[in-house]
Amino acid sequence: MSRAEEELRSIVRKLLERKDVELVLGYEYYGRSVRPCFVSKPEEVERLVWNSDCWFNLATYLRSLRSRRVGIVAKGCDGRSIVELVKENQVDRGSIVVIAVECNGVFKPFKYGSTHVGRRLADYCRRCVTRVSPVADYLVKKGGQAPEDENTVAGDNASDWLSLFRKCLKCMACVKACPLCYCTECSIEGFKPDLVHRLRVPQELFTFHLTRALHMAGRCVECGACESACPVEIPLTRLYHELNEWFRENYGYAPGMSLSEAPPPLVFKEGGED
């Protein structure tokens, strides 16, 4: 157990004992992988872990727990998505306790049938802008160094998006793993009205991914949950990063960096200077 883990557990134990929160969202081991876990009793905190395998963005669960007081273990990017959720009125900042953990990047998850043996730092972590959450009630310093990257080749540079999208199964893992994809009626899920036909593949795979990309522009915090969840490893975050870059150049806005900065689409005035 690392020092950071020890510190994390003691914070969570304190929060649960004092009944500051009903539930804490964290990570636990199962096999050699890490998965989200929900801790509601002080004696369960021993399950909690914190390491470079904790790639999932726990902020995804916050909306479904809106009526409860919850604590959440948040990496830098997870914190940014919490900020965006608060700004979009999806989560009440007052009802969540953010336990920020200093993150040095996460590994690509183990995938079925992969031939890669070494662990590789996720591509999106190489573009990371904040290792610590912009909002934090508690801070756990990692004190370690960046994870050992056993990857000898830099991130793959496949740029043929059409052939990448052709691999898509439309399993919706990218949508469901995304904290900011919270529409109750999802236009690309393909039910009535059929905005994007669900079974019209591969013709509408482009529409599917570009619609999602447009909805994420200027909102995506590049946490990479979609990319890591994808069973066929489509590098989605790279697409959203390019749109975010465009957004930053044109509006000078980077999503999730501060609670006071309003998202441009919300304050946009037709014909105005804003």
Add this chain to the structure above:
Amino acid sequence: MLFLDEDGFKRLLEQLVSNIRVIAPVETDGYFEFKTIKHGGEASLDYSNTRLPPKRFFLPQREVVFKHDPKTRALHEPMGGLEAVLLGVRPCDASALNIFDSVLLKPPNPDPFYESRRRSITVVSLSCAKPREECFCNVFEAGPIRGSGEDITLTRITGGFLVEARSRRGQSLVEVSASLFEEAGPEHLEEYGELTCRLTREMNSRIEISRERLVRLEATLDEGFFQQAAQRCVECSLCSFTCPVCYCFDTEDYFEKNAYVRTKGWDTCASTLFTRMASGLDPRVSRVDRFCHRFCHKLSRIPMAFNSFGCVGCGRCVSLCPVGVDIREVLKRWG
């Protein structure tokens, strides 16, 4: 049982490739995928398993049921599959075909699309030598050496392969190139026996359950357990779409290029709209209901109706689930 040496295998593969469409695992971008190969060298048999099951060759992600041109009133029903050999299917994935057969070919209304594909594809399975960490095929007797839906089972042993024809179609494929095969010797059979023992022991040491108890899962449901486990589920459909057994489908109609098209394609019980009816009524309204259904259907309802489990233990859902929902936890609790 027959023996086929390495050289004979290469020659057999070349023969097959020049005569018929051969689909085999090919390594692409760090994992294995089933692809049509042009020459024998492309196929890679040194794989743990393909990331996606060979399901799509029998039940494509999307297929056209019919096209109707309103002007000419012509109705076009595309049908029939290309003759092919599907080589290197793992026994677990081959066993899934056996479940498809009992469900989709059940009289009086067999699925004609599945039927034609199943008839035209010869399945050659390759026994597992090193089961993956997340595998549990032993639970459902779907491996690691022999599955139940294949036409030929290949098992790698020193110097070549042991060949077992499992169906008439498999037998005829062997007979076509009979000169390449020889009768397996006692040393081959001994090695086969040892391999079977070792792998069965290894798999059983990981997980061993009672199948009789498992079938009663639905009757003895523990709501609390499922509520806890379902909390984690984000309701994507990854587990169904990467499952070799999940066969639920949906149809969709649309207008395209002057014709009405009806398509049929994968559907999933993880979707919130799977059971929603036109009236708005939904019998499976909560996340826990949907989550429970997946396991009850696979482990309780399918075996009660068709006498085989709806899971083959390939471990794809365990490994690929973004939030670590693990069917083995259900097995260990009820089995």
